[in-house]
Amino acid sequence: MRFLKFSLIAAALAILKFATAEEPYMFAPVGQMVFYSCTYLIGSTALLTEETFTDDDFYYGAYCDPQNPVTLGTLAHCLIDGFSTHAREREKGLDYTLKYCKPLNLTREELEFAYDNATDYLVDSSELASDPNFNMTELYYSPIKWNVTTIQQVYDTFYSFDMNFTWSTVFSIVLVSYWFIVIGIAGICNLLYFVAPNLINSKFNGDISKSFRKHISLPATFRKSHANFVSLKYFLWILPTRLESLLIFGWFILVLAFNIAHINHVSPNYFWPDNEVAEISREVADRSGIIAVYLIPVNILFAGRNNILLFVSGWSQSRLLTFHRWTSRIMFVCVILHSVGMAVSAAAQQLYAETNSETYVIWGYVGTISGAILCIHSFLRFRSTNYELFLLGHIVFAAIFIVGGWIHVRDLGYEIWYITATCVWGFDRLLRLARLAVFGLQTAVVELKADEMFKVTVPRPKYWKPFPGCHAYIHFIRPTCFWQSHPFTLVDYKLDDGTDVIIMYIKVKGGVTHGFHRFLSLQPGQTAMVKVLVEGPYGERIPIDRFQNSVFVAGGNGIPGLYSEAIDLSRRYSNTTKRIRFYWVIRNWRTLQWFADELKQFEGTKVETIIYVTKPEIEIFYEEVDKKRGKVGDFLQSSLISPADSIKSDLAFVEFREGRPIIEDIVKLEMKDLQGTKCFISCAHPLMVDEMRHFISESLDMSEDRVDYFEQIQVW
Numbered sequence: 001m002r003f004l005k006f007s008l009i010a011a012a013l014a015i016l017k018f019a020t021a022e023e024p025y026m027f028a029p030v031g032q033m034v035f036y037s038c039t040y041l042i043g044s045t046a047l048l049t050e051e052t053f054t055d056d057d058f059y060y061g062a063y064c065d066p067q068n069p070v071t072l073g074t075l076a077h078c079l080i081d082g083f084s085t086h087a088r089e090r091e092k093g094l095d096y097t098l099k100y101c102k103p104l105n106l107t108r109e110e111l112e113f114a115y116d117n118a119t120d121y122l123v124d125s126s127e128l129a130s131d132p133n134f135n136m137t138e139l140y141y142s143p144i145k146w147n148v149t150t151i152q153q154v155y156d157t158f159y160s161f162d163m164n165f166t167w168s169t170v171f172s173i174v175l176v177s178y179w180f181i182v183i184g185i186a187g188i189c190n191l192l193y194f195v196a197p198n199l200i201n202s203k204f205n206g207d208i209s210k211s212f213r214k215h216i217s218l219p220a221t222f223r224k225s226h227a228n229f230v231s232l233k234y235f236l237w238i239l240p241t242r243l244e245s246l247l248i249f250g251w252f253i254l255v256l257a258f259n260i261a262h263i264n265h266v267s268p269n270y271f272w273p274d275n276e277v278a279e280i281s282r283e284v285a286d287r288s289g290i291i292a293v294y295l296i297p298v299n300i301l302f303a304g305r306n307n308i309l310l311f312v313s314g315w316s317q318s319r320l321l322t323f324h325r326w327t328s329r330i331m332f333v334c335v336i337l338h339s340v341g342m343a344v345s346a347a348a349q350q351l352y353a354e355t356n357s358e359t360y361v362i363w364g365y366v367g368t369i370s371g372a373i374l375c376i377h378s379f380l381r382f383r384s385t386n387y388e389l390f391l392l393g394h395i396v397f398a399a400i401f402i403v404g405g406w407i408h409v410r411d412l413g414y415e416i417w418y419i420t421a422t423c424v425w426g427f428d429r430l431l432r433l434a435r436l437a438v439f440g441l442q443t444a445v446v447e448l449k450a451d452e453m454f455k456v457t458v459p460r461p462k463y464w465k466p467f468p469g470c471h472a473y474i475h476f477i478r479p480t481c482f483w484q485s486h487p488f489t490l491v492d493y494k495l496d497d498g499t500d501v502i503i504m505y506i507k508v509k510g511g512v513t514h515g516f517h518r519f520l521s522l523q524p525g526q527t528a529m530v531k532v533l534v535e536g537p538y539g540e541r542i543p544i545d546r547f548q549n550s551v552f553v554a555g556g557n558g559i560p561g562l563y564s565e566a567i568d569l570s571r572r573y574s575n576t577t578k579r580i581r582f583y584w585v586i587r588n589w590r591t592l593q594w595f596a597d598e599l600k601q602f603e604g605t606k607v608e609t610i611i612y613v614t615k616p617e618i619e620i621f622y623e624e625v626d627k628k629r630g631k632v633g634d635f636l637q638s639s640l641i642s643p644a645d646s647i648k649s650d651l652a653f654v655e656f657r658e659g660r661p662i663i664e665d666i667v668k669l670e671m672k673d674l675q676g677t678k679c680f681i682s683c684a685h686p687l688m689v690d691e692m693r694h695f696i697s698e699s700l701d702m703s704e705d706r707v708d709y710f711e712q713i714q715v716w
Ligand SMILES: Cc1cc2nc3c(=O)[nH]c(=O)nc-3n(C[C@H](O)[C@H](O)[C@H](O)COP(=O)(O)OP(=O)(O)OC[C@H]3O[C@@H](n4cnc5c(N)ncnc54)[C@H](O)[C@@H]3O)c2cc1C
Pocket: 383, 384, 385, 386, 387, 388, 471, 485, 486, 487, 488, 489, 490, 505, 506, 507, 508, 509, 510, 511, 512, 513, 514, 557, 560, 714, 715, 716
């Protein structure tokens, strides 16, 4: 794992270095703007030379050939006289000219000589029209001069256009850095928990810290909804927490501001004479297009499983996916702004049809349309209806989005961001393959338990070490689903014969898990051997052990992760005063069947276990099953004769409570009851974890010592 982290860091540094390599369009140097203003004036005034250079990067070489006193004299006068009152621009312009014309060995002396020689022959540009020798399409033999005002106006036009690129680059860097800074700060806080828990308790538990946590970092955006979806007619949402919302909103405001800041109208404008619409829409389009391009790699990075942001921040994948969704949506707004801006600008110049027939523009459309598809099909409504279809579509359209954009900007100097994006994506995929290979193909025992859950036991290689609370993605190698990888929390376990295994407890839902349910119910003993591949372990450790007390609240099948954390804590801190409370909320007694063996491990440890059975009435249990299965199966027969009492006596160390727990009461009781720092960890039904979050942030004041909350449920 350490090797993995190092290679991730190395890759990130390589990308950073690669990405900051000099690119012509990122920052427009002053000297370049001066030089281009003069070459632009020459080219648009008269034909002074017929010399041509085919190399695009040396197109203006014809104007600085020391062998041609007419062009070089004209250029020198433009640079020196035109910028006589702007010494900095003049010097930078001269330096740039010498640099640009290096292939022709132009020297400063030659430039000055050409200036002096041309002085006697200069023709004023305003007199050309009345010169009988002058014809725009035929060679002209005298050096030309323009008045200073004209040169400065042309320079202003260039400055406004080129500086837009510089501003775009600066703003884009700020927008990307924003997230790295946020992640960096999160990383420092996370590190402090581990290395200086006392500091956290003493210094970060004052009024300011408390009210920050109470009002910003802990609660859901509005009242309670976070893990639980909110719905509005056909729409479904996962609402971010308040901190996430504020971070996204702050960033959004920056994006808005950066799309309009420093967009200027210059008059007269030589590129778009008397066409302010074309000018402004083009500048906005350039700005938003550049910002969008810079954001692509970060957006891909947010979505990766092997992701430097994850392990620096210690944040969950689902939080980063929240950022992924929102920054991508906002990026798409920039893409739209770019497309519309370009279209408006072209239309304002009557160039709409012509522009649209260009290949790179067509690829731009392809990219924009796939961006739109990506945004719409990733609505939670579609995502949750058929996750596999969503995933496939997402990969395909994201690839088209990248290819389209890449071709679109190929000749503009922005390829680097597409290369970076591809590297980020490819790197993640490569590491995923490597992880699969490291685990190797294994044969898992899959057993259906209590008709609602199946337990997957996979032997693990010795060197593959899981940690408490981690999850892994599993591929069941069966013809109908081998390509799908589903995340499950895992528990590390040693079988009686000494084999190291990982166990996943999988709740039957509607997709693969449903198919498995059918498959297993037909197997003898409802058990099968299945070949599996496992990719992991993923997740970041949370600093639970740095608190004096831990309160776990698990609901239904949310127990495995919390169980491994609790058992790990109880083993490591058996002889301390640390207290561990473990609540498990289940619907009925039969749920206990599939986790009883594990629970027994709590016996004799310091884990104080309390189990709530919310629907203990056996009648209700009957009815439900009857409706579902049409008959009472063998398994149920057997559970009939082993009622609650036998379970209770088996788990005598557990306190059983019948009925629904009142989360508010549990939280407040623990706040009062437990002395010292405490953390709450929960993984349960979304409504329940939302209640936890709500009541913990509300009652932070009840505890003298630091209180924290870690939510272990992840939904995306
Ligand atoms: C970090 C993490 C840990 C998890 N741990 C457990 C666990 O220990 N036990 C357990 O029973 N469940 C766990 N889940 C949920 C589990 O991944 C899904 O229930 C499972 O993938 C559903 O498979 P399905 O094809 O039957 O789903 P479907 O019925 O097709 O979909 C049900 C829902 O599951 C989610 N889902 C489906 N496929 C994926 C996927 N490939 N990746 C992410 N989400 C998906 C979607 O939100 C979908 O709405 C965990 C999820 C996450 C993110």
